Amino acid sequence: MPKAAADAKLLIQSLNKAYAATPTNLKIIDLYVLFAVVTALVQVVYMGIVGSFPFNSFLSGVLSCIGTAVLAVCLRIQVNKDNKEFKDLPPERAFADFVLCNLVLHLVIMNFLG
Amino acid sequence: MAAAAASAMLDSLPAPLLRSLRLKTKQQELLLRVSALALIYVLAFAVRLFSVLRYESMIHEFDPYFNYRTTLYLTEHGYAEFWNWFDSESWYPLGRVVGGTLFPGLMVTAALLHRLLRALSLAVHIREVCVLTAPFFAANTTLVAYAFGREIWDSGAGLVAAALIAVCPGYISRSVAGSYDNEGVAIFALLLTFYLFVRAVNTGSLAWALAAAFGYFYMVSAWGGYVFIINLLPLYVLVLLVTGRYSQRLYVAYNCTYVLGMLLGMQIRFVGFQHVQSGEHMAAMGVFFLLQVFFFLDWVKYMLDDVKLFKSFLRITLTCVISVGTLALGIGTASGYISPWTGRFYSLLDPTYAKDHIPIIASVSEHQPTAWSSFMFDFHILLFLFPAGLYFCFKRLSDATIFIVMYGLTSMYFAGVMVRLILVAAPAVCLISAIAVSATIKNLTTLIRTKSKSPQTTGKVTGSKAAAKGAVDQPLPFQHNAAIALLLGAFYLLSRYAIHCTWVTSEAYSSPSIVLSARGHNGGRVIFDDYREAYYWLRQNTPTDAKIMSWWDYGYQITAMGNRTVIVDNNTWNNTHIATVGRAMSSYEDEAYEIMQSLDVNYVLVVFGGVTGYSSDDINKFLWMVRIGGGVFPVIKEPDYLVNGEYRVDKGASPKMLNCLMYKLCYYRFGELTTEYGKPPGYDRVRGVEIGNKDIKLEYLEEAYTTSNWIVRIYKVKPPKNRS
Numbered sequence: 001m002p003k004a005a006a007d008a009k010l011l012i013q014s015l016n017k018a019y020a021a022t023p024t025n026l027k028i029i030d031l032y033v034l035f036a037v038v039t040a041l042v043q044v045v046y047m048g049i050v051g052s053f054p055f056n057s058f059l060s061g062v063l064s065c066i067g068t069a070v071l072a073v074c075l076r077i078q079v080n081k082d083n084k085e086f087k088d089l090p091p092e093r094a095f096a097d098f099v100l101c102n103l104v105l106h107l108v109i110m111n112f113l114g
Numbered sequence: 115m116a117a118a119a120a121s122a123m124l125d126s127l128p129a130p131l132l133r134s135l136r137l138k139t140k141q142q143e144l145l146l147r148v149s150a151l152a153l154i155y156v157l158a159f160a161v162r163l164f165s166v167l168r169y170e171s172m173i174h175e176f177d178p179y180f181n182y183r184t185t186l187y188l189t190e191h192g193y194a195e196f197w198n199w200f201d202s203e204s205w206y207p208l209g210r211v212v213g214g215t216l217f218p219g220l221m222v223t224a225a226l227l228h229r230l231l232r233a234l235s236l237a238v239h240i241r242e243v244c245v246l247t248a249p250f251f252a253a254n255t256t257l258v259a260y261a262f263g264r265e266i267w268d269s270g271a272g273l274v275a276a277a278l279i280a281v282c283p284g285y286i287s288r289s290v291a292g293s294y295d296n297e298g299v300a301i302f303a304l305l306l307t308f309y310l311f312v313r314a315v316n317t318g319s320l321a322w323a324l325a326a327a328f329g330y331f332y333m334v335s336a337w338g339g340y341v342f343i344i345n346l347l348p349l350y351v352l353v354l355l356v357t358g359r360y361s362q363r364l365y366v367a368y369n370c371t372y373v374l375g376m377l378l379g380m381q382i383r384f385v386g387f388q389h390v391q392s393g394e395h396m397a398a399m400g401v402f403f404l405l406q407v408f409f410f411l412d413w414v415k416y417m418l419d420d421v422k423l424f425k426s427f428l429r430i431t432l433t434c435v436i437s438v439g440t441l442a443l444g445i446g447t448a449s450g451y452i453s454p455w456t457g458r459f460y461s462l463l464d465p466t467y468a469k470d471h472i473p474i475i476a477s478v479s480e481h482q483p484t485a486w487s488s489f490m491f492d493f494h495i496l497l498f499l500f501p502a503g504l505y506f507c508f509k510r511l512s513d514a515t516i517f518i519v520m521y522g523l524t525s526m527y528f529a530g531v532m533v534r535l536i537l538v539a540a541p542a543v544c545l546i547s548a549i550a551v552s553a554t555i556k557n558l559t560t561l562i563r564t565k566s567k568s569p570q571t572t573g574k575v576t577g578s579k580a581a582a583k584g585a586v587d588q589p590l591p592f593q594h595n596a597a598i599a600l601l602l603g604a605f606y607l608l609s610r611y612a613i614h615c616t617w618v619t620s621e622a623y624s625s626p627s628i629v630l631s632a633r634g635h636n637g638g639r640v641i642f643d644d645y646r647e648a649y650y651w652l653r654q655n656t657p658t659d660a661k662i663m664s665w666w667d668y669g670y671q672i673t674a675m676g677n678r679t680v681i682v683d684n685n686t687w688n689n690t691h692i693a694t695v696g697r698a699m700s701s702y703e704d705e706a707y708e709i710m711q712s713l714d715v716n717y718v719l720v721v722f723g724g725v726t727g728y729s730s731d732d733i734n735k736f737l738w739m740v741r742i743g744g745g746v747f748p749v750i751k752e753p754d755y756l757v758n759g760e761y762r763v764d765k766g767a768s769p770k771m772l773n774c775l776m777y778k779l780c781y782y783r784f785g786e787l788t789t790e791y792g793k794p795p796g797y798d799r800v801r802g803v804e805i806g807n808k809d810i811k812l813e814y815l816e817e818a819y820t821t822s823n824w825i826v827r828i829y830k831v832k833p834p835k836n837r838s
Contacts, residue, residue, distance in 0.1 A: 002484065007423070007426055010423060011423055011426075014159055014417075014418055014419075014420065015414070015417060015418065018417035018418065018419075019417065035428060047376055051336075056380075056387075059380070059387070059390065060377075061374065061471070063376070066373065067373045067377065070369045070370070071320070071370065071373075072322055072371060073409070074320055074365070074366045074369060075320075076364065077362045077366060078318070078320070083360065083362065084415075085318060085362060085363060086318065086362075088520070089319075094320070096326075097319065097320035097321050098320065099392075100320075100321065100324065101320050101323075101324050101370060101374065103329075104324060104374060105373075105374060105377070107379070108374070108377045108381065110219075110377055111381060112377065112380065112381060
């Protein structure tokens with residue numbers, strides 16, 4: 001399917017070009033999200049190898065990674081200058097919300113870790 | 115209710131008092147609103163106090179006694195002991211892990227309130243706090259309803275919603291003073307969670323979503339009905355996605371609420387890992403992943419400028435995602451990792467399921483389908499204001515109104531399946547009806563205030579769209595008078611609603627059901643306090659390690675008030691144990707004696723209403739004992755106890771019925787008693803017949819105590835003979 005391959009190549013190229021244009025602060029957040037998701041995947045693979053006991057520890061580990069990734073994506077949405085819906089939200093407020101939610105997340109994780 | 119209209123008619127109202135205070139219009143409006151809310155708050159608390167004023171400040175019904183006992187334990191022994199409590203006084207000889215099998219929200223709330231009052235040097239007993247917890251939270255619910263109404267529509271609708279829910283009988287029935295049950299706190303938590311979530315969706319703020327997650331945590335800690343929230347929220351998100359209302363505010367709100375809410379919910383031991391393993395919670399996870407896909411597609415679309423390229427990318431991604439999703443769901447369900455829907459919630463989707471498979475669920479009267487009379491009784495005019503409110507919501511569709519429409523429709527469906535769930539529908543019905551009332555009264559008062567000649571304000575103003583249209587309708591004849599008449603009619607309806615609600619509360623929903631009352635011949639009130647009499651006899655006249663066998667309805671009350679060990683109680687977690695008790699009650703005395711010996715039973719307690727005409731006694735419940743016992747032990751067959759399919763206790767009853775343990779214990783010495791003038795001795799006032807077996811002799815038990823109105827009868831199990 002040469003057309004599909006050509007399409008895919010064109011797709012990846014245009015995505016790369018568009019992504020290079022995003023501002024640096026958003027790229028940092030994206031890197032953080034990637035790191036969190038990779039950590040979660042590593043934990044899932046580890047669980048697949050050694051088994052899932054104790055389940056609450058596994059869940060708290062994975063959910064802390066997923067949770068902080070999701071919160072970082074929310075921060076990215078709110079800080080992105082191109083988003084019209086969040087035009088009048090100051091980025092400091094967005095970051096403060098992010099920190100607060102992460103604090104709650106990690107406190108609950110510490111309780112759940114067992 | 116007049117406050118909503120008053121705030122609309124403010125300018126034209128001659129208000130010398132307000133004018134003399136020299137307040138501006140905004141301040142006048144604020145004063146009116148705050149005073150209306152304060153009155154509504156006090157009203158919601160006061161209308162629930164009938165039984166405290168009539169009888170005394172005591173806990174009602176059955177389940178609240180368990181909650182009271184656990185709260186007492188919590189205040190006496192502290193939180194760590196409570197969380198790890200193993201109760202050996204119930205479900206003898208199995209015991210019950212209380213810390214892991216209850217929803218702690220209610221108890222912790224009452225204990226915290228108690229501690230707060232103690233810290234303010236008000237030395238109240240924990241029982242008073244328990245009795246008044248539900249009215250206090252009902253009053254708080256009105257405030258949340260006001261805020262929610264303001265979020266969905268405007269502050270006028272919020273005020274009407276608060277007023278309607280303050281007296282709605284559907285809510286009052288489970289939150290009177292003395293009804294110390296999970297629902298009293300849970301409805302507050304439910305409405306609070308919904309309000310915070312809708313606010314988070316409207317503002318897209320992480321802080322509101324965090325608050326919604328905490329509200330959800332409170333709900334999970336308070337009631338098993340949290341499953342409704344965790345299914346309604348994803349359903350709502352799905353509807354928004356399908357109607358093309360995906361927005362990044364929705365993404366932020368749902369994701370933060372779901373992840374944090376799920377984590378917080380798993381801290382409750384009783385819920386455990388259900389959020390990731392149970393079929394009832396999978397909808398939320400599925401929608402979580404779906405939202406990620408939506409966001410990703412949205413982002414790629416924004417980055418790519420080429421539409422055709424994006425379309426092909428969309429096709430590939432969608433097929434991949436759908437196949438992976440269905441594969442995961444299929445593997446999870448087939449391998450049993452994702453547990454299927456449990457019986458309690460499955461019977462909501464398939465109402466005939468419980469009757470065939472789980473007789474214990476089917477036997478509870480609250481789980482029966484709802485009749486129209488119950489709807490009318492519990493909702494009154496809200497029943498026809500509900501569709502009117504739906505109409506207004508559809509006219510002004512926004513994220514918030516879509517939510518309240520969905521909440522209303524789903525909760526009304528479930529309220530139709532099970533009587534008990536009218537409680538969950540009550541806030542939605544009140545809110546939607548409030549929209550109808552507020553919008554209608556606003557339109558009518560606008561009509562009254564128009565001058566007949568001015569073109570801008572003529573015609574019915576049906577929302578902002580009509581004003582923008584600029585169409586000018588000619589004023590209809592007698593418009594002014596018709597509007598006044600309609601307004602008076604609306605006020606009349608609302609006042610009738612208020613009268614109906616207070617009447618219903620006073621007559622139907624304020625009975626403690628542990629203390630019965632009736633009217634004597636001369637019209638005076640006669641109080642039957644037999645239950646407490648029997649439990650205190652048990653407490654004072656039996657050894658402390660005595661084991662009491664009774665039907666499971668009375669278990670909580672016996673442990674709480676009688677302070678003795680019971681065999682089965684209302685938790686009904688072990689069907690075989692209950693079936694054993696049912697089998698003992700339906701067997702002949704010698705077979706029952708063997709079963710009682712195996713369970714170490716010392717006393718047997720039965721409830722009998724034949725003397726007073728009290729119809730919720732054990733003879734009326736007997737067939738359920740037979741069915742539940744027969745479900746586990748096939749030796750008990752229901753047709754043995756019936757004659758031609760008919761349940762009888764007179765001479766024509768089946769011999770098994772006339773000689774079983776329950777019959778003997780209830781009717782022992784009853785054959786000598788004359789209960790009604792002109793009827794033979796042994797006339798059962800509930801069944802309306804003369805009993806068949808009057809000459810009852812007990813071989814293995816002896817009568818220990820019968821209360822003054824013969825309602826509760828206690829028998830002592832004799833030890834085995836020395837010589838067999």
